[in-house]
Amino acid sequence: MFFRAGLAAGLVSTASAAAITITQLSDGQIQAAAVTATPGSASASASAAGQYSPLPYSYPQSPSVNSAAVSSVVSVAGIPASEIPGATNAIPPVISSQVTGVTSHGPFSGTPTTTGAVSNSPLATAIPMLPPNPTALVYNPNGTLNDPQPIPYQPAGGLGTNGTEPVYRVQSDFDYESVLLGLYQEWIELDLFHYILATFSEEEFTAAGLTPSDRFLIEFMADQESGHATLLSNLLGGPGGATPQCTYNYPFTTVHEAFDFTQKLTRFGESGVWGFQSHLDSREVAQLLDQSIATEARQQMIFRQFSGLFPMPVWFETGIPQSWAWTLLAPYISSCPADSKRLAWQNFPALNVLNQPNSARRNATQTGFNETTGFGPAAPSSDVPVNESCVANNVTGFDCSASISQNRSIPLSFPGREVFLSWENPGKAVGPNNSYVTDTKAGAPAWVLWVSQLNITYSPLTNISVQGGLNYGQTIQPDVSTYEGDPAINGTMFIALTDVNLPYTAFNLSNVNPHVAAGPFLYQAG
Ligand SMILES: *[C@@H]1O[C@H](CO)[C@@H](O)[C@H](O)[C@H]1NC(C)=O
Ligand SMILES: *[C@@H]1O[C@H](CO)[C@@H](O)[C@H](O)[C@H]1NC(C)=O
Ligand SMILES: *[C@@H]1O[C@H](CO)[C@@H](O)[C@H](O)[C@H]1NC(C)=O
Ligand SMILES: *[C@@H]1O[C@H](CO)[C@@H](O)[C@H](O)[C@H]1NC(C)=O
Ligand SMILES: *[C@@H]1O[C@H](CO)[C@@H](O)[C@H](O)[C@H]1NC(C)=O
Ligand SMILES: *[C@@H]1O[C@H](CO)[C@@H](O)[C@H](O)[C@H]1NC(C)=O
Ligand SMILES: *[C@@H]1O[C@H](CO)[C@@H](O)[C@H](O)[C@H]1NC(C)=O
Ligand SMILES: *[C@@H]1O[C@H](CO)[C@@H](O)[C@H](O)[C@H]1NC(C)=O
Ligand SMILES: *[C@@H]1O[C@H](CO)[C@@H](O)[C@H](O)[C@H]1NC(C)=O
Numbered sequence: 473m474f475f476r477a478g479l480a481a482g483l484v485s486t487a488s489a490a491a492i493t494i495t496q497l498s499d500g501q502i503q504a505a506a507v508t509a510t511p512g513s514a515s516a517s518a519s520a521a522g523q524y525s526p527l528p529y530s531y532p533q534s535p536s537v538n539s540a541a542v543s544s545v546v547s548v549a550g551i552p553a554s555e556i557p558g559a560t561n562a563i564p565p566v567i568s569s570q571v572t573g574v575t576s577h578g579p580f581s582g583t584p585t586t587t588g589a590v591s592n593s594p595l596a597t598a599i600p601m602l603p604p605n606p607t608a609l610v611y612n613p614n615g616t617l618n619d620p621q622p623i624p625y626q627p628a629g630g631l632g633t634n635g636t637e638p639v640y641r642v643q644s645d646f647d648y649e650s651v652l653l654g655l656y657q658e659w660i661e662l663d664l665f666h667y668i669l670a671t672f673s674e675e676e677f678t679a680a681g682l683t684p685s686d687r688f689l690i691e692f693m694a695d696q697e698s699g700h701a702t703l704l705s706n707l708l709g710g711p712g713g714a715t716p717q718c719t720y721n722y723p724f725t726t727v728h729e730a731f732d733f734t735q736k737l738t739r740f741g742e743s744g745v746w747g748f749q750s751h752l753d754s755r756e757v758a759q760l761l762d763q764s765i766a767t768e769a770r771q772q773m774i775f776r777q778f779s780g781l782f783p784m785p786v787w788f789e790t791g792i793p794q795s796w797a798w799t800l801l802a803p804y805i806s807s808c809p810a811d812s813k814r815l816a817w818q819n820f821p822a823l824n825v826l827n828q829p830n831s832a833r834r835n836a837t838q839t840g841f842n843e844t845t846g847f848g849p850a851a852p853s854s855d856v857p858v859n860e861s862c863v864a865n866n867v868t869g870f871d872c873s874a875s876i877s878q879n880r881s882i883p884l885s886f887p888g889r890e891v892f893l894s895w896e897n898p899g900k901a902v903g904p905n906n907s908y909v910t911d912t913k914a915g916a917p918a919w920v921l922w923v924s925q926l927n928i929t930y931s932p933l934t935n936i937s938v939q940g941g942l943n944y945g946q947t948i949q950p951d952v953s954t955y956e957g958d959p960a961i962n963g964t965m966f967i968a969l970t971d972v973n974l975p976y977t978a979f980n981l982s983n984v985n986p987h988v989a990a991g992p993f994l995y996q997a998g
C-alpha cells in the first residue's frame with residue numbers, strides 16, 4: 473500500500489537512487505521483491521545540487537527474464553505464461569561474489585597497505601549520560617486515542633507514515649558504517665556455507681545426523697546470503713559504497729566443529745544488527761534489514777540444531793554494539809581486495825574463556841581447559857574421544873546429533889560456574905590484511921559484563937595475573953533472570969571485560985564501548 477505500483481513493467485523507478493521491483497502476486501497482494509541500485513534512472517533526479525548518483529556495477533545489473541525458469545513454471549502450471557501474473561517479469565540479478573575470484577582460504581601473511589579504522593577528528597571521548605527526553609514521558613497509553621487521526625482507521629503518529637515516498641538508502645555515516653559492517657558479515661556467511669558443503673563428505677554429514685535434505689538447506693541458506701549481500705550493497709548506494717567479498721580463514725576441522733563455529737558466527741551476525749537497527753537514521757533501511765535479519769535468525773537456530781544444541785534456550789535474542797560484532801568477525805577475514813571499503817568501528821583486545829563449555833561432550837561439566845579448536849572468539853568446541861562425545865550418541869539427553877531439538881540432561885553451563893579467562897593487551901594487528909589494530913580506551917578491567925536477552929549484568933573479575941604477555945583472571949557465572957522462568961544467561965551469548973559496572977540496557981549498550989578493556993567473547997552458556 474505504500475508503494476507506487478507501475479505493474480506493467482514490473483519495475484518502479486523512484487525519485488531516489490534505488491528502485492523497488494514490485495511483484496503482483498496471484499492473490500493481488502503487492503510485495504517489494506528486491507531493491508536494486510539503478511544508476512540510469514537516478515540521473516534525472518540527481519541533477520539537483522548535492523544529490524548523489526550511484527556508480528554502475530562492473531557486471532550486468534539489469535533485470536532479465538530467465539526463459540528456462542519461465543518454461544519450467546509453465547510446464548508445471550499447464551497454462552500459458554501470459555496467464556500467470558509476474559511469470560514474464562524481468563528479475564534483478566544478485567551481486568557477483570566472483571568479482572574477486574575468491575577460491576582460497578587461510579591466513580594472510582603479507583603487509584598491510586594501510587592501518588587502522590576509518591577516522592576523522594572525533595569531537596569528544598565519551599557520550600554523556602543524559603536524562604530521558606522529556607517528550608518521551610508525555611504519551612498516556614490508557615486505551616484511548618490521545619490525538620486526532622490523520623485518516624479513518626489510522627491512529628496518529630509513527631515514523632514514515634505521512635505519505636513521504638520511501639528512500640531505500642543509508643542516510644548518515646552511522647547508517648553507512650553499520651550496513652557496511654552488515655555486508656562484511658553477509659559475505660563471510662555466503663562463503664562459509666558453501667565452504668562447509670565443499671569441505672566435508674556425504675559420509676561425514678551423515679555421521680553428524682544430517683540428511684541430503686539438510687545439506688540442501690545449507691545450500692539454500694548460502695543462496696539467501698547472496699540475496700542479502702545484494703540488498704545491503706544496494707542500500708549502501710551500489711558499487712561506490714559497497715564492498716566486495718574477501719578471503720577467509722576458518723578454525724574448524726570436523727562437521728560438528730564447523731556447525732559450532734557457524735552457530736556462533738551467525739549469532740554475532742544477528743545480534744550485531746539487533747544492536748543498531750533501531751538507531752538507524754533511515755527507517756526504510758531498517759525495514760529491509762529487519763526482513764533479512766529475520767532470515768538470519770532462522771539460520772542461527774538451524775545451525776544450533778545441526779550442532780545438536782537446544783534450538784532456542786532463551787526468550788529474547790540480544791543485541792550488541794557494532795564494534796563488538798566487528799571485533800568478533802575481523803579475526804576470520806584474512807584479506808580483502810584493494811577496492812574494499814574500510815570500517816570505522818573499534819577492534820577490542822581479544823578475550824578468551826579457557827574453559828569454554830564443550831558442546832561436543834555428553835557431560836559438559838567435565839570440560840577441561842582449552843577444549844576449543846583453531847583460534848578467535850568464535851573458536852568451536854573441539855571434538856572429544858568417541859566414548860565421551862555426544863555426536864552420534866543415541867541416548868536421549870546425551871545426544872548432540874543434528875536434530876530439531878536435543879534436550880541435554882546435563883546443561884552446558886550453570887550459575888555459579890567458575891569461568892577462567894585470558895585476554896590480550898591492545899596494539900595487535902587483526903582483520904583483513906592485518907590492517908586493523910586492537911585498541912581500548914578503558915582503564916584496568918575489574919568486571920565481567922554479561923550481555924544476554926534484554927539486559928546486562930556484571931560479575932567481579934578476580935585473581936588477575938600476567939604471564940608471558942597475556943592476562944589471566946576468573947569470575948563466577950551469575951544467576952539472573954529476565955522474567956521468572958527465564959534464566960538470562962543461556963544460549964550463545966556475549967561477555968566482555970570492563971573497568972566500571974555502569975547499568976546498560978538494549979538501547980544504550982554501545983555507550984559501554986569506552987569502558988571495554990577486552991572482548992567480547994562468545995560464551996557457550998547453553
Ligand atoms: C487518556 O489520556 C489522554 C491524554 O492524557 C486524555 O486526554 C484522556 O482523557 C485519557 N482517557 C482516559 C479514559 O483516561
Ligand atoms: C513527513 O515526515 C517526514 C519525517 O518522517 C518529514 O521530514 C516531512 O517533512 C513530513 N512531511 C510532511 C508533508 O509533513
Ligand atoms: C590485501 O592483500 C591482498 C593480497 O596480498 C591484496 O591483493 C590486496 O590488495 C590487499 N588489500 C588491501 C586493501 O590493501
Ligand atoms: C558429569 O560430570 C561431573 C563432573 O565430573 C560429575 O560430577 C557428574 O557425576 C557427571 N554426571 C554424569 C551423569 O555422568
Ligand atoms: C590453555 O591455554 C592458555 C593460553 O594459551 C595457557 O596459558 C594454558 O597453559 C593452557 N592450559 C592448559 C591446561 O593447556
Ligand atoms: C574414554 O576412553 C579413554 C581411552 O580411550 C579413557 O581414557 C577415558 O577415561 C574414557 N572416558 C570415559 C568417560 O569412560
Ligand atoms: C536410536 O535408538 C532408538 C531406540 O533405542 C532406535 O529406535 C533408533 O533407531 C536409534 N537411532 C539411530 C539413528 O540409531
Ligand atoms: C530436559 O532437560 C532438563 C534438564 O535440562 C530436564 O530437567 C528435563 O527432565 C528434560 N526433559 C526431557 C523430556 O528429557
Ligand atoms: C538453558 O536452557 C536449557 C533449556 O531450557 C536448560 O535445560 C538449561 O538448564 C539452561 N541452562 C542454563 C545455564 O540456565
Ligand SMILES: *[C@@H]1O[C@H](CO)[C@@H](O)[C@H](O)[C@H]1NC(C)=O
Nearest residue numbers: 926927928929930952975977
Ligand atoms: C537489568 O538488570 C539489572 C540488574 O542486573 C536490574 O537492576 C535492572 O532492573 C534490569 N533492568 C531491566 C530493564 O530489566
Ligand SMILES: *[C@@H]1O[C@H](CO)[C@@H](O)[C@H](O)[C@H]1NC(C)=O
Nearest residue numbers: 890933934935936946947948
Ligand atoms: C584465586 O587464586 C588463589 C591462589 O591461586 C586461590 O587460592 C583462590 O581460590 C582463587 N580464587 C578464586 C575465586 O578461585
Ligand SMILES: *[C@@H]1O[C@H](CO)[C@@H](O)[C@H](O)[C@H]1NC(C)=O
Nearest residue numbers: 601602974975976977980983
Ligand atoms: C542506560 O539506560 C538505562 C535505562 O534503560 C539507564 O538506567 C542507564 O543509566 C543507562 N546507562 C547509561 C550509562 O547511561
